[in-house]
Amino acid sequence: MTLTYRVPTDDDFDALLRRDEEAFGDVFDDAARLAARDAVDLDRFRMVLDGRDVVGLAGSFEMELTLPGLAVVPLGGTTWVSVAPTHRRQGILRRLLDDVHRDIADRGAPIAGLISSEGGIYERFGYGIATRSRVTTIDRRLVSIAPDFVPAPGSVRLVDPMELVDELVEIHTRYRRARAGEVDRSGAVMKRRLHRLGAGVRCALHADGYALWKIVSNWGNAEPQHRLDLGELTACTADAHVALWHVVLSHDLVGPIRSEQAIGLDDPLPYLLTDQRAVRTDAVHDMLWLRPDDVGRLFAERSYRVDDTFVIEVNDTGERWRVTADDAEPTDTAADLVSTRAGLGSLLLGGTSVTELARGRRVEIDPALLGRADAFFGWSPTPRCTTMF
Numbered sequence: 001m002t003l004t005y006r007v008p009t010d011d012d013f014d015a016l017l018r019r020d021e022e023a024f025g026d027v028f029d030d031a032a033r034l035a036a037r038d039a040v041d042l043d044r045f046r047m048v049l050d051g052r053d054v055v056g057l058a059g060s061f062e063m064e065l066t067l068p069g070l071a072v073v074p075l076g077g078t079t080w081v082s083v084a085p086t087h088r089r090q091g092i093l094r095r096l097l098d099d100v101h102r103d104i105a106d107r108g109a110p111i112a113g114l115i116s117s118e119g120g121i122y123e124r125f126g127y128g129i130a131t132r133s134r135v136t137t138i139d140r141r142l143v144s145i146a147p148d149f150v151p152a153p154g155s156v157r158l159v160d161p162m163e164l165v166d167e168l169v170e171i172h173t174r175y176r177r178a179r180a181g182e183v184d185r186s187g188a189v190m191k192r193r194l195h196r197l198g199a200g201v202r203c204a205l206h207a208d209g210y211a212l213w214k215i216v217s218n219w220g221n222a223e224p225q226h227r228l229d230l231g232e233l234t235a236c237t238a239d240a241h242v243a244l245w246h247v248v249l250s251h252d253l254v255g256p257i258r259s260e261q262a263i264g265l266d267d268p269l270p271y272l273l274t275d276q277r278a279v280r281t282d283a284v285h286d287m288l289w290l291r292p293d294d295v296g297r298l299f300a301e302r303s304y305r306v307d308d309t310f311v312i313e314v315n316d317t318g319e320r321w322r323v324t325a326d327d328a329e330p331t332d333t334a335a336d337l338v339s340t341r342a343g344l345g346s347l348l349l350g351g352t353s354v355t356e357l358a359r360g361r362r363v364e365i366d367p368a369l370l371g372r373a374d375a376f377f378g379w380s381p382t383p384r385c386t387t388m389f
């Protein structure tokens with residue numbers, strides 16, 4: 001079997017789409033195909049051919065990632081990863097990722113990131129879990145915004161999101177630049193997201209936020225209890241947050257409000273409701289995985305909540321960095337904290353404590369330093385990523 005690895009051209013795009021459809025069970029209609037074509041830069045992709053058949057594929061998006069302290073760095077968003085079932089477990093993914101990671105670094109991004117289909121694949125390639133997502137259900141019939149917090153009417157309009165993509169991107173940009181873990185969305189990515197939510201997507205727009213949802217009807221036996229699938233609720237301000245939630249919760253005929261990721265782990269929503277228990281967590285799962293490449297640059301660019309100094313070592317290369325609240329410099333001094341590359345991916349945004357990583361055997365550190373290290377590397381609000389890519 002002779003395999004050819006190469007950069008795809010425009011003529012290959014439909015074959016790449018078919019490979020992606022086969023792998024992930026999606027079906028792209030014409031509009032989704034165009035949105036997908038707009039969103040990818042094929043020079044950042046690598047494909048594998050066996051004869052004329054595309055048997056493997058991987059690429060990256062040019063993206064930006066917000067770090068603690070709100071520095072924004074280039075991110076290679078690893079994506080469209082698949083290998084045909086006829087060719088799996090022969091090292092094709094490994095070879096593809098080597099090429100994609102090299103390409104990301106050559107383009108000047110200090111870090112790669114991805115959203116993973118399965119939990120067991122990517123740690124071996126240096127990716128660690130950096131943000132987590134919460135799946136929730138709220139029974140709308142039992143709860144509302146508490147009377148003290150009900151906003152004055154008039155700040156939210158119902159709109160057609162496809163007609164206001166630029167406005168949504170502008171609001172999202174303001175939001176994501178203020179939240180560690182979030183990544184950018186271009187107009188093409190926003191359109192692709194709206195296509196993925198599918199026909200019938202509704203949008204509530206506030207000057208500083210928006211919510212996207214679909215209603216799945218269920219008339220019951222003369223007891224209407226439609227399901228509202230909330231795709232996203234993005235708010236730059238506390239006023240926008242409560243105003244949008246008030247509209248979402250004001251949907252008569254709706255029973256459950258389900259959300260895959262609209263309610264972050266530290267979302268203040270429960271405090272605004274008549275019943276804090278009403279936000280039921282159905283699942284918590286990994287969301288953004290990060291693979292730091294230029295460790296010095298990343299740990300220099302992020303902020304820290306306290307002044308301190310730690311020497312960190314990456315165990316695969318042995319490189320050591322003296323990290324202070326202001327900078328990170330190469331050093332030969334003995335390390336305070338030795339980590340896998342994936343462990344540093346989990347540490348970078350401060351959403352996972354050093355104590356947890358040490359107990360999980362991803363980080364080695366003198367237990368006497370754990371309190372200081374948790375205070376130094378930790379971050380609040382909890383890093384969050386709400387963009388699938």
Ligand SMILES: CC(C)(COP(=O)(O)OP(=O)(O)OC[C@H]1O[C@@H](n2cnc3c(N)ncnc32)[C@H](O)[C@@H]1OP(=O)(O)O)[C@@H](O)C(=O)NCCC(=O)NCCS
Nearest residue numbers: 023081082083088089090091092093094115116117120121
């Ligand atoms: C996941 C997938 C891309 C793997 O491709 P592959 O060419 O079979 O992978 P490789 O042969 O290069 O495997 C590389 C390593 O990853 C491991 N690995 C691959 N797939 C794995 C999986 N699903 N779970 C756990 N480990 C996996 C291999 O065992 C191998 O480990 P080792 O080198 O440490 O021994 C392929 O199975 C696939 O297309 N799956 C469906 C689509 C998908 O989930 N894509 C990922 C999207 S984020």
